[in-house]
Every structure is written in structure tokens, then in C-alpha cells.
Amino acid sequence: MSITKRRRVIAGNWKMFKTQAETRAFFSAFLPLVSGVRRCDIVIAPPFTAIVAATEAARGSKVGIGAQDVFWEKEGAFTGEIAPPMLVEAGCRYVIIGHSERRQFFGETEQAVAKKTKAALSAGLTPIVCVGELLEHREAGRTEEICETQFLGGPGALTPEEFSRILVAYEPVWAIGTGKTATPEIAATVHRFLRKCAEKKFSTEQARAMRILYGGSVKPDNIQGLMAQEELDGALVGGASLDAKSFASVVNGCESAQ
Numbered sequence: 001m002s003i004t005k006r007r008r009v010i011a012g013n014w015k016m017f018k019t020q021a022e023t024r025a026f027f028s029a030f031l032p033l034v035s036g037v038r039r040c041d042i043v044i045a046p047p048f049t050a051i052v053a054a055t056e057a058a059r060g061s062k063v064g065i066g067a068q069d070v071f072w073e074k075e076g077a078f079t080g081e082i083a084p085p086m087l088v089e090a091g092c093r094y095v096i097i098g099h100s101e102r103r104q105f106f107g108e109t110e111q112a113v114a115k116k117t118k119a120a121l122s123a124g125l126t127p128i129v130c131v132g133e134l135l136e137h138r139e140a141g142r143t144e145e146i147c148e149t150q151f152l153g154g155p156g157a158l159t160p161e162e163f164s165r166i167l168v169a170y171e172p173v174w175a176i177g178t179g180k181t182a183t184p185e186i187a188a189t190v191h192r193f194l195r196k197c198a199e200k201k202f203s204t205e206q207a208r209a210m211r212i213l214y215g216g217s218v219k220p221d222n223i224q225g226l227m228a229q230e231e232l233d234g235a236l237v238g239g240a241s242l243d244a245k246s247f248a249s250v251v252n253g254c255e256s257a258q
């Protein structure tokens with residue numbers, strides 16, 4: 001299957017790190033380091049409280065701001081939740097949905113992922129929908145089964161039109177924050193498998209157009225090897241996105257790998 005050219009995306013997931021002041025400091029150091037980037041999109045997802053500081057600091061640059069989660073209702077008595085239009089008003093263009101930490105620690109289900117994704121899309125946000133297996137799944141040979149279930153329950157529950165507007169992130173849970181990156185080949189194999197799932201559910205054309213980011217211990221020293229795989233359409237970066245210099249070298253590594 002020949003691969004059509006897909007634009008790459010490097011997204012930083014700050015998790016529960018950085019105050020507003022730290023966010024502003026990050027952007028003043030980071031933006032000059034990525035001013036020459038043309039070929040890949042850059043996204044940063046700060047915690048909710050730093051989103052406005054980030055959108056203000058990123059104004060006029062090519063960096064898109066994202067949130068790390070969202071609720072599916074537009075408003076209502078849902079203490080602690082944030083609605084898609086609120087994210088849009090705060091300047092977000094992206095939102096991460098179904099991250100493994102949300103699935104593991106906050107009981108996020110496939111149904112919740114699908115509802116959040118649909119709601120985010122109808123507000124005009126670009127969801128980054130995460131899937132990925134645990135170490136025990138991989139060791140038991142269940143990687144494909146788990147990824148297929150998560151794919152079908154989340155992205156697979158969308159209409160073809162909705163599906164064409166999302167990004168998917170493959171994040172093997174055993175590689176997140178552990179320093180154990182999946183080899184470029186392991187990642188590419190799962191990406192190919194996800195493309196097959198998309199082909200079955202939607203169409204060959206949609207499967208080819210689907211952008212899949214790899215996530216899990218992506219660093220400046222492994223980005224080039226990962227991006228050498230045509231199957232990988234970018235990266236979702238945790239730890240290495242917190243430091244301006246290291247995130248800039250991940251972005252520049254992606255830019256020069258094309």
C-alpha cells in the first residue's frame with residue numbers, strides 16, 4: 001500500500017506540570033528555537049490553568065495549543081469538568097482524549113472517549129485520540145486485540161467525516177515515562193495494524209490519510225530514528241516537552257527527518 005504524504009505533528013503533553021509563569025518562560029525560550037520549522041505542526045498541551053497564558057504567549061507563532069482532556073456536555077452541573085466551547089474560547093485548537101493515564105487512574109472508558117471526541121469535534125477542536133497496550137498485554141501477545149478494541153470503541157465509533165478530522169496517537173503504556181521507547185519497527189508495526197483497522201471500518205483512502213503519532217519516551221536522541229519510519233506521522237511527547245531546548249530539538253529532529 002503506497003503511503004500518501006501526511007503532514008507530521010509534534011505534540012507536547014505537559015501533564016500536571018507548569019504554572020502560568022513557567023509557561024510564559026517556556027514560550028520565550030522555545031519560540032525562537034523553532035522559528036524555522038515549516039514542515040511539521042507543533043502543539044503544546046498545558047494544564048487547564050495555563051492554557052490562556054500559553055495561547056497568549058503563542059500568539060503570532062505557528063504553535064497550536066491543546067488541552068489534556070475535555071467533557072462531552074456543553075455546560076451543566078458537572079463539577080470539575082470543562083466543556084469543549086470553553087476550551088475553544090481559551091484559545092485551544094486541539095485536545096488530547098483517552099490518554100492512558102486517564103484510562104488507568106480516572107476510569108476513562110471507550111464510550112467516554114468516543115463521546116468526548118464527538119463533542120470536541122463539534123466544537124471545532126482537533127482531538128488527539130490515544131490508544132495503546134499495557135506491558136502485560138504485549139507480553140501475552142494481546143497488543144493487536146487491545147489496540148483494535150480501543151480503536152473501534154473510540155475513533156471507530158465516529159462517522160467517516162468526523163474520523164477524517166482526528167489525530168490518533170499510539171502510545172504503548174510500557175513506554176510512557178519509563179525511558180523504554182518502542183523501537184521504530186515495533187511502533188511502525190502497530191501503526192500499520194491501526195491503519196488496517198481503519199481500512200476495515202472506513203475506507204482505504206481514509207486509512208491512508210489517518211495521521212498516527214507515536215508516543216512513549218520520545219527524546220531528542222531517538223526522534224530521527226522514529227521519524228525515519230514513513231508510518232509515523234509525528235510524536236506525542238511527555239517528559240521531553242517540558243524543557244524548551246529538548247522539545248525544540250525533538251521538533252527540529254522531526255523537521256529534518258522528512
Ligand code: PGA
Pocket residue numbers: 013171175176177178179215216217218236237238239240
Ligand atoms: P513520555 O510521555 O514522553 O514522558 O513517555 C508520553 C505521553 O504520555 O504522552
